Amino acid sequence: MDYDVIIIGGGPGGYIAAERLAHAGKKVCVAEQDTVGGTCLNVGCIPTKSLLNSAKLYRHALESEKFGVSVQGVSANWETMQAWKAQTVTTLVGGVLQLLKRGKVDVRNAHASLVGPGKVRVGDEELSCEHVIVATGSVPVMPPIPGAQDNPAVVDSTGLLEISELPKRLVIIGGGVIGVEFASIFGALGTEVHVIEMLPEIVPFMDDELGSLLRSAIPGVTFHLGCQVTEIKGSTVVFSDPEGKTNTLEADVVLMAVGRKPATEGWGANEAGLELDRRGVRVDDTMRTNLPNVWAVGDVTGRSLLAHAAYRMGEIAAAHIIDGAKAKADGQVLREECIPWAVYSLPEAAGVGLTEAQLADQGIEPVTVTVPLVLSGRFVAENGVKEPGAVKLIAEAKSRVIRGIHMVGNYAPETIWGAAATLEQELSIDDLRQVIFPHPTVSEGIREAAWAIAD
Template sequence: MENFDVVVIGGGPGGYVAAIRAAQLGKKTALIEKEHLGGICLNWGCIPTKALLKSAELYQKMKHAEEFGISASNIEFDITKIVARSRDVSTKLVGGIKALLKKNKVTVIEGTAKLEGPGQILVNDKDKISAKNIIIATGARARNLPGFEANGKNIWNYRQALVPDNVPKSMIIVGSGAIGIEFASFYNALGSDVTVLEAADRILPVEDSEISAMAKKAFEAKGIKFKIGVKLEGQKSSAKGVSVTFDYNGKRESLESEILLMAVGIVGNVENIGLEKTKVIIEKGHIVANSMMQTAESGIFAIGDVAGAPWLAHKASHEGIIAAEFIAGKKPHAITKTNIPGCTYSSPQIASVGLTEEAAKAAGYQMKIGRFPFYANGKALILGDSDGLIKTIFDAKTGELLGAHMIGAEVTELIGGYVVAKEMEGTELDLMNTIFPHPTLSEMMHESVLQAYGKQIHI
């Protein structure tokens, strides 16, 4: 039986990063992965969805090439080639992960893992290995609603939505979180008649309500339809498609479409890994872990989606580093969850970090709020993307940046600037005294801060 200092179960963005960092710190490390290195994120999530969205964005840009003085006719797309490109991007990155693991001398074991108790792991139901420390990074899967389970034909989850054989003429999407909105944006751009059903009282419910409202208006202008405050009742599938019935504003309604896409969240992969033989605590389908990612069982850690919200790849990777460094006797900083950015790669993009205006108000803060619109920025006009807003929220007493919320072109790239400011406990003076390059979209970050304090120049 081979012995390791650290064994990581799951090779997603949390697991492979944890394995690499543990190995870098001198620990004999193994990584067990049953399917794909890179996990859901790289193979069926973050990476391929963004590749699809980039193709859709380019298609739309080419259709409006006349606005840039360029003539283009007979603009068409090939969904097979779009999908193939997205898969190719994922494949290249998987190869890169394999090389990194080899470079760092991580032992990669293909197969399933099951805990046989603290420090004991059964691989592929036959081979035993031992580990002083175990990091569980088994991720999560799409949540199924009873009666609305994906069948791969006319009821899809994200996996089927990533590899379509053709673009459906119509689509109902249940859920308006990041996944639902990204697929709504993609299929709408390629010509599908898309309707989004949302149970909450607004779309993108975790975002600032002002940004949420702007997003709904922008998506509706592109032809996406929304029904908010919906309570699902049932569905009937046929050879032609799906009919969905639901309660909407107290009335029973039904919609028909070729495809029903379910995007209603995820469930942690906590089953069939032997947790019942440990002291690990599971709550609401996720493993309970402390700020150093330790579970209730000594020597067992949990990171990423299986350890709870927010379900984001970058959060998983950071947790992997925390766990590895803690195991190695270092003193890593715990994550401040309000400093974790969230991004939606739709068109327009949405990005945020920190407290929303509603949350800051509920927490009792007196606020100074700044706003700057895209239409007043030179680079946005150059790009032909003049719709959008950057909103910043400050503590009126201390000047601390409490939150930043954006909608518009490339805001998923811009948000990193505010994330750095929040992590460094920056104030309005730090941001005001920062010189942003011209002409760039990032200048709006400066102007939004200035506007919060009545010092704006360009609006």
């Protein structure tokens, strides 16, 4: 046997599993045909956050005078921003490779295919192992809109990250996380941005009340809700509005940001007999597939297309491979309802758990409260009283157990882990009221919500 574990894919789920397994003394091989780090590190989370930070600094410089700081000659240099983005990605990819090297993980830059349980073809070589972890990630969805295919004006998120100059006009098809983050970047930098979303509100997994707040708070962006793109003629986007009227928008660049789908093709899933469902590779809550000793983690499962969810899935699979009995006793399973999400827009947003509507749909009477972040001293000190921000807490009316916490406002993504822990531990409103929050912090908005909710 060549390895204890072979991992197909070197993205977040794959490399974190490799690190955990190597630390436990397992002989591990990671096969990645592109660059270790996957979509998140190379063409997703990290490069967009680098550009968002530049856009944020530019916006802060323009608005700094109200805080007593005068700045002359503020300008945005796209070429320098791109260089900073590239430097950030290169540094972090190098860090991942160093961690894998330290664990003596065999990293192979080659295409890999699952032959069957214990058998993986890496490049031209067939390797054997005790366990296989599939971590092939996801790919952008390209809907069959007439005129979108082979159109140089239409790009996906990867293509938009590589443009050589700022567009004057950008049309984004899709108001999910990807679309909203790119809208924030380019809107802050002065591009005329239009977002076309077919649903009645942006970021569909957000509570509608806070989704509306976030949308109204993003500067320099026009949103077209309940609209459907029917055709793209060169750089002209044709779409129908909720009344059925046809509208057009001219663009220098059109971003297709309608989402991503699990990468289930091209690596032998069907040939090996791996079971797929409507979401992706079918797994149980311990990441096991239908094939013995074959596991799947991350986007390819369709359980959650978020990098931190992939981390957790990789850790769960690794724990069961290392010591299944201990992992079971420790309760090492995926709890999807406790996976937090974050939108790094301007302003930011984050949340975990159910929305008010989702809880009601389960036949459970909700009790909710929404409090403004102007109740947080730090939020006001850094943003003023006009900057939008709020926390919404959603609980079961009868049991008072907290089922969801959603936030809009800067620092929300840095705060939401505490909300995730609240849901993990199934804390009630009274439990949360006993938690001591540091002062002054934006996180205190959660405490204020716990005390403001009706008894």
